[in-house]
Amino acid sequence: MATYPPIHIIGAGLAGAEAAWQLVQRHIPVNLYEMRPEQNTPAHQTGYCAELVCSNSLRSDDPQRNAVGLLHQEMRLLDSLIMAAADRHRLPAGGALAVDREGFSAWITEQLLQQPLIRFERRELSQPMADGITLIASGPLTSPALGQWLEGLLGAQLSFYDALAPIISYDSIDFSQCWKQSRYDKGSDDYINCPLDKEQYENFVAALCQGEQTPLRSFEKINYFEGCLPIEVMASRGLETLRFGPMKPVGLRNPHQGGKTPYAVVQLRQDNHLGTLWNMVGFQTKLTWPAQRAIFRTIPGLEQAEFLRLGAIHRNMFIDSPRLLTPHLSLRSDENLFFAGQITGVEGYVESAACGLLAGRFLAEKVESGQITRLPPLTTAHGALLNHITAGANSANFQPMNIN
Template identity: 55%
Template sequence: MTDRLHIVGGGMAGSEAAWQAANAGVPVTIHEMRPTVGTFAHRTGSLAEMVCSNSFRSDDDEQNAVGLLHWEMRAAGGLIMEMADAHRLPAGGALAVDRDPFAEAVTARLRAHPLIEIVDEEVTALPASGHWIIATGPLTGSALAQSIADEAGQESLAFFDAIAPIVHADTIDMGQAWRQSRYDKGDTEDERTAYINCPMDRETYEAFIDALLAAEKTEFKPGETAGYFDGCLPIEVMAERGRETLRFGPMKPVGLTNPHDPQTKAYAVVQLRRDNALGTLYNIVGFQTKMKYGAQKSVFAMIPGLQDASFARLGGIHRNTFINSPTLLDAEMRLRSKPHIRFAGQITGVEGYVESAAMGLLAGRMAAAEMRGESLPPAPGTTAMGALVRHITGGADAKTFQPMNVNFGLFPPVDARGGRRNRATRYKLYTDRAKADWTAWLGLREAAE
């Protein structure tokens, strides 16, 4: 076989797609514009760089849909999950990752693969022929984005995505803050103390909300009318929806006890999660923001324990584009008008690191099978992987299509056998069924080889 699979974009989806295709015996070229062409959010030239949170979210594969997706990717020999496990940080029941070593390890593995080459160049237009996967993510270059929009015959949908600030740990006042994961989750003491908590009484919380609402914000350019993805709302947008919204969201005080004053229940709590293995950096959980830098420093200084904090990175906001996949893609993630091109990752309208990598995993396997002249059966819709790809390629309403995290609402219903109102029972039925069906699907794939 002389054909090569060309992948545009070396993020989570592109990296995973390359790994899967190369392991199926298909030569791969990854076209990555960084570091030659930078972006607002990226800091390095590493592949699979994490630009927002360092969390892959819940790792519970029996009660959580994203944890099930973790399980499915591990079962499929996913590179992203292998490297995430190798560089995981204590985070209670979540899978948090030491972001720089993780990205460096993914890059090293891909560079070492004999069937993978990495080319530092920007692809500015949809290719006319060959075998291609477009996995350029939320920060697709403007020229390529325009080429995609021209081919689609309509403007790409878009929303705004925000990133949270990161704090130097040694500047947090531990005389006011304390270490504890919510409800003491975690199997080890290190995991149970992976979060730093900053408490607020009611007066402090109300003053904080006032300052948040009054702070100077980044203004959008004329004509930018896109909305926000609900899973990554700026904190000031949440505050505008009601003064108590943050207290019942990222600042909820439940499951936490302040050892400095155990008899007093905090009115609200700001949590920070470890961001690197050294424990020198912590990101403020759920504190995506569009406040200007000066405003961030003054508003965040109102948080008890962060009054003298030093920031390794302040928050920010950027435009995030995605295509209307239910209209434009077929069931194998191919562009209907140019079926030699597949799309994968966040540009397809999935949201989250894991979901993006999962779509890369499927796109890589689909492309490899096609290039080898094989028939790959669709991933079962009863699995997390299958439910997600079916949603973006036809399950969602094209008129209201918005980015989506994996969730059990995308799965075919299960027969709870008397436990329909018991969520734990129902979710376990979902995950048991998915694991059996995913294992069988992987077996079919291996038999075809």
């Protein structure tokens, strides 16, 4: 049996879990470290690996019309653990790939714990191990201790702010005003639709703009990711912004009004297998919790809404990858230190997992032969994603990005 240098993976999120899986499928032992639940983060709620902390959607699953759908397809061909879990725990969501949040993460955790080549330790590492090769996949909510070590090694850290959307109890929704339908009937009746007329919509936008927001601490500088703006920030950009964004009514017909298309609509997406939890699509927010309850209960059908999770804001961290990383995700100044996942500046669940998949395969090639594959950036989604974070982006203004 071949012998390999120790491989340590810090973080068992989407990227770390996928990287570990790719390595053990090639019979390479892995030491996997996860600090949760002993030390939690502002966004995580469980000790499961690959926990989904924001939406439960992995976005479009169409490989012909959408870049993330193409990334899904490539990952399936590359034996992705994350995609296997997503397909196994899929929920109705039209053309999107949404999953039962808890079932998805619990199954991934079970698969990793069953692998004899994975030594799984639940403890925080404040810096890489001294021996072997380390992959840092600590995610955007990297612990303060490890973050401080990285700052000393790499220089100033970059960051942006991300926010969570509220989750509502199904039993608290008033279906005398709401109905189930996907836009253009794509899929089944996978979304709950809450309609607003012109006056209700304009009052709602005004309330969002005036709502009390969670204050930032004195040392925090706001820098939102454009692909996940808080709903009140979108509302502040103009009265019609939400009607052309998450509240667009196109492709929907209100059966309570003779099939009429509403002026605007709030959509809810199923968040668990039982159908008891529903996520407010596109309603990530930094409003205070009392403001959320007051404003969101003005939405028709949600007057008695029971909020099982309210929106929140958290700081995400990423490194200046184009300046720091090689095309194989290793540090330019240390060939035995690799990075993967959202800490590299890829944005999104799928992109994070894909980055972990690449890191796992690159590590396997490094210890097996020393020859690491170079991916074509123009003919593969994985190659394009890798190119953005290691070569194609402008390092002077590097920002996280979804596959597109």
